[in-house]
Amino acid sequence: MSIPFDKLDKAFENRVRLQIMSVLVVNERYDFNSLKDLLGVTDGNLASHLKGLEKEEYILVNKSFVGRKPNTTYEATDKGRSAFNAHLDALEALIKQRVV
């Protein structure tokens, strides 16, 4: 029986990226600091993974200002959403095979 490893998205191999994506599919927008608090990761770590997802065009970055403070928010693109769903399906299929 073939295990659908190839269906797993390389972009989500890292747990933090997967976590970022799961937050963005249920929330229209999320800002950097809230994301950092929620995931409990460092600034640099989060920024690099966000960059990675942006490069894949899975997320969109909106930069704006609240007063004088920069406020960066992120949202999932359609491409990101379908990639995330496909990845979840693949994970599910993987588990089902192991159980049988």
Place this chain on the structure above:
Amino acid sequence: MENNQVQQDLASIRNLMERSSKFLSLSGLSGILAGVYALVGAYLAYRVINPFWSATYDQRGEVDDLLIIEKLLLIAVVVLGASLATGLILSMRKARRTGQKFWNAGSKALIFNMSVPLLTGGALMLVFVWQREYWGIVAPASLIFYGLALVGAGNYTYKGVQYLGINEILLGLIAAIYPGYGLYFWAFGFGVLHIVYGSFMYIKYDR
């Protein structure tokens, strides 16, 4: 990729989807206490209204309506203030204990979505009371609009809040049919129902 890791990935996804969009630090105990405050408030209000207990006569021995209204307003404000403060403090404490932020996307959405029906209901009651002196609106409208707020709030916190909301709405509609018994419906809706649902939430989520 280990099976274990797949399971962990899925668990963390599910957890984050829930935690990132909902306020899960709402304290059940604060619901119980709010219910107790409401019952005490209703009892005090009953004593104010009931002429046997009431010391709200003017010099000629007639009932002083304005004084009654002032006393009832004071009771309402104290009950509301105490309930909000308790809810805030206990929820903050629960957030700290579970390592979550109190002020997050979930709590912001929760507060916004509750304030729309609550302010609308409040404004409507003011219009009826001020313009037409129709006090009968207060009990049904406060129950109905509070219920609507809770039904909306259920999307941003524990789902069970919606059932409390539906019960408050039904109670409000029944209260509209029986004017004059407002205080009893009010005591049941804000007192008894809060204690029942608060206990349920306390057992299920707080411990």
